[in-house]
Amino acid sequence: xxxxxxxxxxGSETNLTAVLYEKGDIRLEDRDVxxxxxxxxxxxxxxxxxxxxxxxxxxxxxxxDFVLRAPMVLGHEASGIVTALGKDVEHLSIGDRxxxxxxxxxxxxxxCKSGRYNLCPDMQFCATPxxxxxxxxxxxxxxxxxxxxxxxxxxxxxxxxxxxxxxxxACKRAGxxxxxxxxxxxxGPIGMVCMLVAKAMGAATVCITDIAANRLEVAxxxxxxxxxxxxxxxxxxxxxxxxxxxxxxxxxTIECSGAESSIQLGIRATRSGGCLVLVGLGPSExxxxxxxxxxxxxxxxxxxxxxxxxxxxxxxxxxxxxxxxPLVTHRYTLEDTHTAFETTRTMAGGAIKVVINCTKK
Amino acid sequence: xxxxxxxxxxxxxxxxxxxxxxxxxxxxxxxxxxNEVxxxxxxxxxxxxxxxxxxxxxxxxxxxVNPMVIGHEASGTVTKLGSGVKNMKLGDRxxxxxxxxxxxxxxCKEGRYNLCPDIKFCATPxxxxxxxxxxxxxxxxxxxxxxxxxxxxxxxxxxxxxxxxxxxxxxxxxxxxxxxxxxGPVGIMTMLVAKTLGASEVCITDIDDNRLTxxxxxxxxxTVKVTTDDCQQLASxxxxxxxSAPDVTLECSGSDQSLKTGxxxxxxxxxxxxxxxxxxxxxxxxxxxxxxxxxxxxxxxxxxxxxxxxxxxxxxxxxxxPLITHHFDLKESLxxxxxxxxxxxxxxxxxxxxxx
Numbered sequence: 001x002x003x004x005x006x007x008x009x010x011g012s013e014t015n016l017t018a019v020l021y022e023k024g025d026i027r028l029e030d031r032d033v034x035x036x037x038x039x040x041x042x043x044x045x046x047x048x049x050x051x052x053x054x055x056x057x058x059x060x061x062x063x064x065d066f067v068l069r070a071p072m073v074l075g076h077e078a079s080g081i082v083t084a085l086g087k088d089v090e091h092l093s094i095g096d097r098x099x100x101x102x103x104x105x106x107x108x109x110x111x112c113k114s115g116r117y118n119l120c121p122d123m124q125f126c127a128t129p130x131x132x133x134x135x136x137x138x139x140x141x142x143x144x145x146x147x148x149x150x151x152x153x154x155x156x157x158x159x160x161x162x163x164x165x166x167x168x169x170a171c172k173r174a175g176x177x178x179x180x181x182x183x184x185x186x187x188g189p190i191g192m193v194c195m196l197v198a199k200a201m202g203a204a205t206v207c208i209t210d211i212a213a214n215r216l217e218v219a220x221x222x223x224x225x226x227x228x229x230x231x232x233x234x235x236x237x238x239x240x241x242x243x244x245x246x247x248x249x250x251x252x253t254i255e256c257s258g259a260e261s262s263i264q265l266g267i268r269a270t271r272s273g274g275c276l277v278l279v280g281l282g283p284s285e286x287x288x289x290x291x292x293x294x295x296x297x298x299x300x301x302x303x304x305x306x307x308x309x310x311x312x313x314x315x316x317x318x319x320x321x322x323x324x325x326p327l328v329t330h331r332y333t334l335e336d337t338h339t340a341f342e343t344t345r346t347m348a349g350g351a352i353k354v355v356i357n358c359t360k361k
Numbered sequence: 362x363x364x365x366x367x368x369x370x371x372x373x374x375x376x377x378x379x380x381x382x383x384x385x386x387x388x389x390x391x392x393x394x395x396n397e398v399x400x401x402x403x404x405x406x407x408x409x410x411x412x413x414x415x416x417x418x419x420x421x422x423x424x425x426v427n428p429m430v431i432g433h434e435a436s437g438t439v440t441k442l443g444s445g446v447k448n449m450k451l452g453d454r455x456x457x458x459x460x461x462x463x464x465x466x467x468x469c470k471e472g473r474y475n476l477c478p479d480i481k482f483c484a485t486p487x488x489x490x491x492x493x494x495x496x497x498x499x500x501x502x503x504x505x506x507x508x509x510x511x512x513x514x515x516x517x518x519x520x521x522x523x524x525x526x527x528x529x530x531x532x533x534x535x536x537x538x539x540x541x542x543x544x545g546p547v548g549i550m551t552m553l554v555a556k557t558l559g560a561s562e563v564c565i566t567d568i569d570d571n572r573l574t575x576x577x578x579x580x581x582x583x584t585v586k587v588t589t590d591d592c593q594q595l596a597s598x599x600x601x602x603x604x605s606a607p608d609v610t611l612e613c614s615g616s617d618q619s620l621k622t623g624x625x626x627x628x629x630x631x632x633x634x635x636x637x638x639x640x641x642x643x644x645x646x647x648x649x650x651x652x653x654x655x656x657x658x659x660x661x662x663x664x665x666x667x668x669x670x671x672x673x674x675x676x677x678x679x680x681x682x683p684l685i686t687h688h689f690d691l692k693e694s695l696x697x698x699x700x701x702x703x704x705x706x707x708x709x710x711x712x713x714x715x716x717x
Binding site: 064111116118119173263272273278281282283284285286287288289290291292293294295296297298299300301302303304 | 421468471473475476478620629630635638639640641642643644645646647648649650651652653654655656657658659660661
């Protein structure tokens, strides 16, 4: 399904914004420049990456119980430059280059107080309906969820801290550590960041699977120790193949595709006492070999976004422990948002991460 | 009545020859190897897995191929010491932790010896159990009972260890809100352990009114009778019965519906622990579990839990005696198994006495 883009900018807009009106209908329109509330900063948006979930809302108008009921600004993987400070903002200055952690929780509930703010029931998350995202020229955000970038970290890298944080959260929940043998299922952008983070955390082995050989090629170049091209749904046979390739059963499997047969593989392949982390989301119900997981104490742990991972992700990028730059394969202007979304949707030209530049030319 | 000399000269044991063929046979009296002790068995409880071997000739992926002594929930008295045994003396009364791992492999070294691929576990084929007059066992897997803890209570430490381990895996602690699915012996003891660990409320479910009444009597905060196969409805009933949604669900019934309901009703960030065994493959609401970070953790027996279970009983924190409802002699083992498998007997834990 293609999307309509009503207007692609005349150059006179002050706050050109990419809005999803309803499924299949992305429009570029001019909106008011927002003013920062107390505790917020106003940002000139720089780089915004496109995520599979953005494409999903565009194509389907909903993800699970999150349903698009009114026009919503897209974009949540973003970086910007501070242009104005709201009241009580102390730690940022105008001109600061920041990465924007897109989810602002309520700060008052039990989840927020215990550090698991990703589970806050009143989370305001960019581009999850009904909350507007940041794919615009200007945007305001809670200042404490904006992280200042060191001068050697680019704005593009700043935008990539969002998917990288997913990788950090997944690897932490999985218990990846020095010497871990890790299986990553799925070599899309999320599988890639999980692999990069796992290696940075000291994993001895990261074997990555996919159904597409070209994605495995890229994964290999970016550091996967081994790869497995999946050509069947026989999870028991695939588990044996993984064991043959690695020379052992993995301690940890990080499932990034959401496919039922891949989750089954995650259970069968993982060694007893290990952990299967579910990052990918697919059908709401899946049939799993529960007794195998239970009697071998292979824990099944899902993740929902991340919490307290942005600083870690930033430190990894700033120190050079992780290089996310190769993940950006395509770049577009804000005016070309529609093409950017199409490229992401079709994965044309081997697209991994597509980034939109929001600055006015 | 067997005379003392008759008892001392033979080793009567309950041997499962094949499914539904349980016999009381004379078996050799075993001699203790290095680091082992010989025991005159005291009390042996019957477990659901023993019943499965008896009824079906198999339990899960373990199949009975050759005749095997049944029984693994046991206590006894030390009658001989193997060489190298320092921590025991003749006459010591002990609880017998039935699984002896290899001690050499990776999981043994990591402390998760329950997962040892070469573990020798009583009454899991082909390893003989301990429902007999005499038995030998690794001395370091025998736990000395204080004088005030009976042999019956010693035998109960086995299922109690399962419950302790389950609660640990679920991180039950002070202030936890807990759901226990199933009010059989494991569900009841899991409830008792959860309360001892400081759970502020424990709700227990079952399909059987009698079991729920018993659970209430032993201290369940709330009980919910399962009358529907609609998981959403059941989750709602449970939520309404409790003050807050559970942080931890301890599934002790083996029902697939219970697992699904547990996922739906557990708080975000919480955990469902699978102690009971259900169908090999189950369709579960995975996106619900994953996006609310409700972890699903199985348990396989226990590791390093016997001392804790013993401490809870010895200190009086947990009273397991009310769960022992029926008593039989070793020679009546078949009747004991029939009673344990018959719902109408209202048995909770059936105990067999081997020293009479």
